[in-house]
Amino acid sequence: MFKVLVSDPISDLGISLLVEASDISIDKKTGLSEDELVAIIGEYDALLVRSQTRVTERIMTAGKSLKVIGRAGVGVDNIDLDAATKRGIVVINAPDGNTITTCEHTFAMMMALARHIPQAYAKTIGGVWDRKSFVGVELRNKTLGVLGMGRIGSEVAARAKAFGMKVLGYDPFLTEERADKLGVTLATVDDVVRGADFITVHTPLTPETRHMIGRAQFEVIKPGVRIVNCARGGIIDEQALIEAIDAGRVAGAAFDVFEEEPPAADHPFLNHPKVIVTPHLGASTVEAQENVAIDVSEQLLHILRNEPYKNAVNMPPVPGDLLAKLEPYFTLARKLGSFAAQITDGPVKEISVSYAGELADVDTQPLTRQVVQGVLAHHLGSDQVNAVNAMHLAKMREVNIVTTKSQAAKGFTNLVTVTLKTGREERSAAGALLNGFGPRITQIDKYPVDVESQGHLVLISHHDKPGIIGRVGTLLGTNGVNIATMQVGRKIVGGAAIMVLGVDKAVPKDVLSQLEELPDLNSAKEIQLV
Numbered sequence: 014m015f016k017v018l019v020s021d022p023i024s025d026l027g028i029s030l031l032v033e034a035s036d037i038s039i040d041k042k043t044g045l046s047e048d049e050l051v052a053i054i055g056e057y058d059a060l061l062v063r064s065q066t067r068v069t070e071r072i073m074t075a076g077k078s079l080k081v082i083g084r085a086g087v088g089v090d091n092i093d094l095d096a097a098t099k100r101g102i103v104v105i106n107a108p109d110g111n112t113i114t115t116c117e118h119t120f121a122m123m124m125a126l127a128r129h130i131p132q133a134y135a136k137t138i139g140g141v142w143d144r145k146s147f148v149g150v151e152l153r154n155k156t157l158g159v160l161g162m163g164r165i166g167s168e169v170a171a172r173a174k175a176f177g178m179k180v181l182g183y184d185p186f187l188t189e190e191r192a193d194k195l196g197v198t199l200a201t202v203d204d205v206v207r208g209a210d211f212i213t214v215h216t217p218l219t220p221e222t223r224h225m226i227g228r229a230q231f232e233v234i235k236p237g238v239r240i241v242n243c244a245r246g247g248i249i250d251e252q253a254l255i256e257a258i259d260a261g262r263v264a265g266a267a268f269d270v271f272e273e274e275p276p277a278a279d280h281p282f283l284n285h286p287k288v289i290v291t292p293h294l295g296a297s298t299v300e301a302q303e304n305v306a307i308d309v310s311e312q313l314l315h316i317l318r319n320e321p322y323k324n325a326v327n328m329p330p331v332p333g334d335l336l337a338k339l340e341p342y343f344t345l346a347r348k349l350g351s352f353a354a355q356i357t358d359g360p361v362k363e364i365s366v367s368y369a370g371e372l373a374d375v376d377t378q379p380l381t382r383q384v385v386q387g388v389l390a391h392h393l394g395s396d397q398v399n400a401v402n403a404m405h406l407a408k409m410r411e412v413n414i415v416t417t418k419s420q421a422a423k424g425f426t427n428l429v430t431v432t433l434k435t436g437r438e439e440r441s442a443a444g445a446l447l448n449g450f451g452p453r454i455t456q457i458d459k460y461p462v463d464v465e466s467q468g469h470l471v472l473i474s475h476h477d478k479p480g481i482i483g484r485v486g487t488l489l490g491t492n493g494v495n496i497a498t499m500q501v502g503r504k505i506v507g508g509a510a511i512m513v514l515g516v517d518k519a520v521p522k523d524v525l526s527q528l529e530e531l532p533d534l535n536s537a538k539e540i541q542l543v
């Protein structure tokens with residue numbers, strides 16, 4: 014008999030599969046503190062949560078029999094994934110079940126914002142018949158900018174078209190072809206910021222999406238824009254947004270999610286006349302809660318019964334002899350994927366992995382998964398992608414995966430080369446394990462290098478001219494950025510060249526822009542490898 018604990022309010026109908034299963038005994042105990050959970054979790058094989066329970070390392074340590082944690086919903090930011098992976102606890106989610114519901118909430122928020130419905134309601138029930146203060150705007154003929162064209166963003170775009178809106182879409186995986194299919198104009202963040210009358214965000218919260226609409230964007234944003242966030246708090250800089258509303262640049266905002274939830278009582282969004290809010294209700298419909306509970310219950314049963322399952326968010330152990338051969342290359346493969354993703358512009362269409370040397374003779378599929386994970390995690394968030402779901406996510410995004418093998422490893426025992434093709438360019442990074450030095454990047458595009466695959470790097474492309482290294486060093490030094498290592502690669506004297514700097518901390522965006530303005534310097538990209 015497997016024991017399952019449900020620690021958040023989850024649809025009864027959705028978990029009926031578990032209730033009725035003869036090999037499952039289920040307890041529902043909601044609203045427990047961390048201490049209370051720690052005290053009882055030891056007797057359970059599975060834990061089923063929504064977003065309220067914070068599943069911490071302490072809880073997992075106490076959960077000696079825990080095999081699986083199920084999240085009835087998409088985001089797993091309330092679960093310590095590393096702690097689960099370390100303990101071999103599988104974390105599953107239900108990514109599809111609340112897509113339509115959240116899309117509809119986004120629309121409800123957008124329309125309520127356009128027509129001042131919450132403000133007008135409050136006045137009317139307060140006995141004031143005020144028709145003058147609440148003149149709204151139509152959606153028809155307006156431009157909607159959608160940042161994040163995944164499951165929810167694509168559904169929002171489809172509905173916006175039905176309202177007669179023009180849709181600008183941006184997503185690192187949105188190709189011209191897919192945008193055409195969806196009837197959306199492929200745009201950049203800048204196009205959206207400068208051109209949209211309404212902006213809605215549907216990305217995960219990652220280091221790249223945090224404050225993707227911040228002070229710099231509000232300075233150039235289309236005056237009178239209305240902004241909706243039903244994704245994750247922090248994608249839009251809340252403080253900068255309030256300043257932009259108060260300065261009259263932004264007409265209003267509708268937020269379902271907050272940088273801190275619940276927001277503090279003095280949060281500037283609460284009681285602001287131009288901001289409407291809901292308490293993270295995006296997924297709160299009867300249908301969505303049933304869907305996600307059914308999905309996650311099915312998966313949970315499969316895992317407990319040792320049957321094949323999908324939607325694992327963390328990485329299960331790779332068993333067998335193969336692991337011994339491949340495991341040393343896992344980190345290298347993932348970092349090469351991440352490095353290639355960070356240096357490449359445009360929507361990824363193809364990930365090509367070439368294995369040379371002894372790896373050519375073994376099944377390298379688990380390594381390819383690591384590469385794909387590295388590429389996708391850069392865009393989708395490292396909590397959403399793992400070695401189990403990486404290939405599936407790539408397929409959903411119509412990303413082609415190609416593997417080639419050869420014996421010639423340019424003097425290395427094994428050489429792994431990752432090449433990314435986008436609509437705009439093709440970039441590659443190769444790497445090897447060097448005795449005593451661990452994973453190293455040994456080639457970037459056509460340039461041989463020897464770079465430690467760790468920490469903050471800056472990749473500069475420039476012309477091989479005297480003085481360039483000094484100018485870069487001076488500019489970074491003036492801005493307080495310490496250079497720890499430097500590698501320069503070129504094919505011919507005086508031709509195109511690259512410089513890879515290892516730096517002690519992240520380089521601010523404005524310093525990267527200043528680098529790009531230096532004479533003979535073409536581009537400067539910051540890369541972070543963890």
Ligand SMILES: NC(=O)c1ccc[n+]([C@@H]2O[C@H](COP(=O)([O-])OP(=O)(O)OC[C@H]3O[C@@H](n4cnc5c(N)ncnc54)[C@H](O)[C@@H]3O)[C@@H](O)[C@H]2O)c1
Nearest residue numbers: 088115161162163164165184215216217243244295296392
């Ligand atoms: N309010 C709620 O209750 C609620 C409910 C469900 C989902 N969500 C949240 O909504 C968001 C979207 O969910 P989904 O199911 O559509 O996820 P998804 O993974 O299907 O889509 C997210 C998309 O964001 C894109 N993206 C990543 N980085 C980007 C960037 N820098 N710029 C533009 N796009 C970028 C990804 O490529 C991906 O296509 C998630 O944050 C999720 O947690 C909130």
Ligand SMILES: O=C(O)CC[C@@H](O)C(=O)O
Nearest residue numbers: 063064086087088296297
């Ligand atoms: O459980 C909820 O209501 C939150 C759901 C949502 O944020 C998600 O990520 O799926």
